[in-house]
Amino acid sequence: MSKGRILIRNGHVIDTEPQPVAHAHTDVLIEGGKITAVGRNLRSKGAMVIDATDRIVLPGFVDTHRHVWHSALRSAAIDIDLGAYFRLLGQVGPKFRPQDVRIATLAGALECLDAGITTQLDFAHIAYSPELANAAVDALKEAGLRAVFAYGTPVNVTAGGKLADVRRIRERLADDNALVTMAYAPLGPLSTPMETVARDWRIADELDLPLTIHLASSPNNEQPIFALREAGLLREKTLYVHANGIGDDELKLIADSGATASATPGDEAGRLRRAGITTGTGIDTVAFAPGDMFSTMRAAHLAGQIAEDPQLTAKDVLRMATLDGAAAMGLADRTGSLRPGKQADVILLRLDDLNMLTAERDPIGAVVTEAQPHNVDTVLVAGKVVKAGGRLVHADLRRTARALRATAAAISGR
Template identity: 55%
Template sequence: MESLLLRNGLVIDTEPEPVAHPGWDVLVEDGRIAAVGPNLSAPAGATVIDATDRIVLPGFVDTHRHVWQAVLRSIAVDVDLPEYFQLVRQELGPRFRPEDVRIANLLGALECLDSGVTTVQDFAYARADRVRSDGFVPGFDLDYAAAALDGLRSVGIRAVFAYLLTPEHQGEVRQAHELFRPGEGLLTMAAASLGPSNQKPDAVIADWRLADELGLPIVTHVAAGPVNERPIELLRDHGLLRPNTVYVHGNSLADDELSMVADSGGAFAITPAVEARLGHGGPLIGRLREAGVTTGLGVDVVTTVGGDFFSVVRAGLLTGYLSPGPHLSPADLLRMATLDGARTLGLEDQVGSLRVGKQADLMLLRADDVNLAGAHDPIGAVVSSAHPGNVDTVLVAGRIVKQHGRLLHHDLAAVRAQARSASEFITAKSVG
């Protein structure tokens, strides 16, 4: 891969804390950050991009998104959580065909890149909930997993694909593990468990054992109930608290359970916009900071909120003022959206900051756009004022995927048409 020099940008690094450096350069070689600083020399043959009037910073890390719901955008904006489950999980999810999942993940991944998200954790369970006469049967068909991965792979986004574990589908989980190509780099697998809030201990233990057997991190939604009111305590009592576990939401958990997660080295993915809209409980962001828990941000579901990550960062900042515990600054939120998000997913050695040697997952914002021009505090401006329309350029592993404000490598009209067709098929019998 050729060398690339971003020249004379307003460079914001996030490690150890967000700091802005006017007039700095970023050198990319072989897909990695080779140097950061002022007046860098361009290697022979390097492509030089003028970053004057550009803010250069690490790509966002979305630690929790159900990417397959991109073709159900805005279908559940004015509903509560039980209504969301009824419509999206029970009624529409089982109607997805593999080809619908593929185009949904392709569209959803492009949406991520468009707003500067270079890494996404995809909690994948399209058609996971199958309705039978005797109730729900969770599971995730292998052909759906292959289609979802194909959608992500074709976009070239960095993704942690969380495959749903269930006791009766352990063979499929092992087969899904084989869908990941050796040395693929951008795509890795995690185990998505129904978890200790929703399962009895034997099922939880089986999930954790399978994840350990396959060497996978675990991602699980947590709350006080419905099956177990003290889910983190249950994990502790069964010796299952550990690092490389991501707990999603958790708004109703007790403070001592948050401390248990902190002590175990686990992390939280919070989705402040969705949690506020669907009534998960009071904001968790300040309580997590007080407990010392590594925390990342996520969009969650575009059925209910916007999919751009800037709005999520702002939701975190604003709802934090309604939360017990310390109030977070704009710099705290920017780090949460980048380096802390990478730490949440176990990718802190690869992405999340501009440390030399890390993957060149970067975005450039147009600092001279009218909504950013004249900003006194560039970090504050990114958090409080920026939007996807300001995203000029995005790189993933040094590959340019958005340039001059336009996504590259895809016929976007064709993608939109396929997504519209999938949406019409899925909703034909229920929405009108």
Template identity: 55%
Template sequence: MSWRRAVESVLLRNGLVIDTEPEPVAHPGWDLLIEDGRIAAVGPHLSAPEGATVIDATDRIVLPGFVDTHRHVWQAVLRSIAVDVDLPEYFQLVRQQIGPRFRPEDVRVANLIGALECLDSGVTTVQDFAYARADRIKPDGFVPGFDLDYAEAALDGLRAAGVRAVFGYLLTPQYQAEVRRARELIRPGETLLRMAAASLGPSNQKLDAVEADWKLADELGLPIVTHVASGPVNERPIELLRDNGLLRQDTLYVHGNSLADDELAMIADSGGAVSITPAVEARLGHGGPLIGRLRAAGTTTGLGVDVVTTVGGDFFSVIRAGLLTSYLAPGPHLTPADLLRIATLDGARALGLGDEVGSLRVGKQADIVLLRADDVNLAGAHDPIGAVVSSAHPGNVDTVLVAGRAVKRNGVLLHHDLAAVRAQARAAAEYVTGGEAVTS
């Protein structure tokens, strides 16, 4: 059987199918048909088209791939280097001390192994907030500013992994020609990669700089993704956007723990969305849990890992962090079904991909995950949705499909010499850290 091509028909037979649209629901004994990389039919007792490959999905949970709405994928080679620090220390170590040492080749392998980590835990779509213009150190000294090679290297890593990605390229209005060239790095006809405009945003810039970013994003036809908080430059950043006609639908705000409730409502009213990273936000001190407040405001919400420098990169742990933190602050207490939908369909909608991924609706891309329901930690589960959210882990992920193409099968990532990738990642880690705090 070949799982490597998306052009064949594949019928998953007799799985425990969990869809998330309009709400998560489990269907024991259902089938799912994939044709040309898209979901063609879902339901019981489907007929197999002539020539279709039929896969026995008995003892498998079949669900849409997870959507990680915020991750700095390039930091995969800095795993666990900032576990016991606060946010200012993280910035000093990762952004100021280590970040400038990255070469394009380091970014490429970091994005490759980081994207493979996503796929390994069932994340089929990731929003990569990339520092493609990161300051760097060359043999002849420190070179600040824009460097197109970083963007190209980061995209090459994502492309090689086979993940679906929204690449958040950091806007630099003073380098408009280079930014416009970067817009063309995603090749015509590429369906797995899309670009977004990553801005320093209204919390960290004065109004004129924000307006320049928003104007450039509009000219390039790109959605915006930006970190947001109350300060340090503007204490009411969402109100600033609203009052200046900059509050727009296709904007993803990251974190926002310190925003006032009325600003969360402004985001909801605008049609924007918020990505929360509950594990990182708890560890680095972004503020109190946000998930319940967002639910109360009616704001579209997605989940993200953020940085593996500080927390684990598997998505199951992030889903559980979101569930648990919903009980620690005012606002509605969310259910496991709520979290599964946030991790899939709502995350897709937050990225503007709700019509393409995030559920098992017929016509959507076949981004699908199969979990082994007979593994000891899932066997005999009375509530399959609750089990996925409360008990599953990456070791249960048997198969991952992206646009109908298998990138993981029988619990093993495909298409890569993983030993070689790990060796390249270790070499990059050792280079950028000067050999400090890096283990094999």
């Protein structure tokens, strides 16, 4: 469906800026792909009207970290340890052809949209060749969601071997205001020496790219943030993922640097927020975790409830999954809330489904603790309707499913 003047009428509207708040019987007006007004009894002349009665209306979810090509590896890493997981990736990654990366990325991106995730960072550590990187970018563009293609280094490839291709993809994704933009995802201090880290940081600066890296204490670098500070490499425009085993003193350095974090979700979310770090939520991988934000929000909320201090409220979690996630990715100027002037990335959830009946008494709590992907009725990205009546309207899901199954079988056979 083409984007034009759209009025979402009479919904239970949740905005997230400055803090999550719900308003009953409220309209959202969209013009030219942007939100122009939120309020009651807005004029609908010339607009396509979407009836939001018995619907929760809120900003689309923001997934700050996912290896999207893992849609072809769903449930392949259940009940194995981290070492076995990395060995699995090292075994199957080189078996992917460009057509495999394209269909796996397309299927993963469509899964995002189907579940109400309108913005997604693809930490694409499958770029063994320029052809594979191209295939991933092609798929993100085809899917129609707001995406950041984070050019990553495969786990068993020597870091730094792909710098020419990083520059090439940057030329392809030169428009930082487009629907699909770029970040750089080197291995970082987790597994590479600091001279390599410094070179990767220089490349990011040269190409004006945000950085995103996995972060943990490791034998290679037990205090990676201190190491970055000593090398003069702490900076803004850096999204740290996981922060497992990182001490409070290092978290403070991250906060002071202006960098951000992605919790996926674990119990680190509360610590990151307490340290003053803008923190979004991420799915990480469907190889061993659910692919929807509802499951991730519930996990974060439950982990936050059993934490000693501070506890995460439903409002905290919803903000992490929307506005804070957008801010963590440097996209808060265009998505993450319903503020007029922002891109119209909006989702509608059904309140008349059995699992959502009577949830209008606390729409925010219901989104975090009760809702499921099947409740997502309508999805708009930049004012374009991509899902309506519970079905994606711009994709051939049967063909995608056949191709993904064929790719998964072929990879197993290889």
